[in-house]
Amino acid sequence: MGMFLSIDTSASGLSAFRLKMDVVANNIANVNTTRTPEGGPYKRQRVVFAPRDTKVRFKSPFLPNVLKPVIGTGVRVLRVEKDDAPFRLVWDPTHPDAIKSGPKAGYVEMPNVNVVTEMTDMIAISRSYEANAMMIEHSKSIFNTALQIGRST
Amino acid sequence: MEIFKSWDVIGDAVIQRATHPRHFGIIDKPVVSDGRKNFIGEFGDILNKQISKVNEIQLTSDELTQKLAVTPNEVNIHDVMIAAEKAQLALNFTRTIRDKLITAYQTLINLR
Numbered sequence: 001m002g003m004f005l006s007i008d009t010s011a012s013g014l015s016a017f018r019l020k021m022d023v024v025a026n027n028i029a030n031v032n033t034t035r036t037p038e039g040g041p042y043k044r045q046r047v048v049f050a051p052r053d054t055k056v057r058f059k060s061p062f063l064p065n066v067l068k069p070v071i072g073t074g075v076r077v078l079r080v081e082k083d084d085a086p087f088r089l090v091w092d093p094t095h096p097d098a099i100k101s102g103p104k105a106g107y108v109e110m111p112n113v114n115v116v117t118e119m120t121d122m123i124a125i126s127r128s129y130e131a132n133a134m135m136i137e138h139s140k141s142i143f144n145t146a147l148q149i150g151r152s153t
Numbered sequence: 154m155e156i157f158k159s160w161d162v163i164g165d166a167v168i169q170r171a172t173h174p175r176h177f178g179i180i181d182k183p184v185v186s187d188g189r190k191n192f193i194g195e196f197g198d199i200l201n202k203q204i205s206k207v208n209e210i211q212l213t214s215d216e217l218t219q220k221l222a223v224t225p226n227e228v229n230i231h232d233v234m235i236a237a238e239k240a241q242l243a244l245n246f247t248r249t250i251r252d253k254l255i256t257a258y259q260t261l262i263n264l265r
Contacts, residue, residue, distance in 0.1 A: 003246075004239055014231045136235065143242050150249045 005073070006139040012052055012074030013132035019077055020047045021125050024118050031113045034097040041097075042111040044083040052076040085112040200250070207243040214240040 002008075023045050033042035052074040088110040092098060095108045214236040220228045 011235050015229060018229060147245055147249050150253055
């Protein structure tokens with residue numbers, strides 16, 4: 001437990017949600033991208049969060065530190081993974097990336113990005129970011145309140 | 154063999170101080186007996202250490218602010234703000250401690 005533990009924890013949340021916001025922005029920007037370097041339309045990206053763990057963990061059950069309840073130190077981004085949901089099919093035979101043959105001929109595979117989902121994600125992220133910022137503000141005011149104890153003589 | 158006074162012994166830790174280096178037994182630092190090496194040290198040392206830590210926080214904040222000015226894409230704005238706030242809080246803390254020290258000093262000076 002350090003002087004600024006809660007501030008550091010909230011700061012990790014701020015960074016994580018900032019990154020998630022970047023990913024959502026990328027998804028919305030690529031809502032009509034039908035051509036990617038790996039082939040096929042753009043796949044929606046998702047962010048996987050995990051608790052941040054700065055301590056070394058041992059698997060031995062005999063080490064007493066394993067059993068101690070420890071306060072976490074925030075969140076970290078584990079990875080950015082791709083959503084494998086099916087693509088949207090749009091009828092547009094004149095599109096350069098339209099499927100030429102087979103039962104789906106004439107259709108274009110559009111990215112599996114739903115703008116409405118991304119917008120709600122965006123709102124949730126911006127509220128989470130606000131919550132973390134609020135947390136920092138209140139940690140600050142707690143710190144200042146503690147200092148007031150020393151100042152009032 | 155060292156001989157300690159009875160008031161120098163607390164538990165199994167022995168503290169010996171020389172108020173002046175020319176006095177007998179030139180020992181500047183508190184002596185700790187075996188087994189308890191984690192004696193904290195003089196208050197002044199602790200204070201100096203803390204002040205240098207506060208200085209480090211200020212330098213970190215400075216560095217981040219410069220980074221923000223030079224390469225804005227490489228830093229998060231909230232990191233800069235948090236570093237600045239941390240610096241301010243640490244400085245406030247130091248100021249409160251200094252005020253306390255000065256109050257204590259003045260109390261001692263005005264004993265008569």
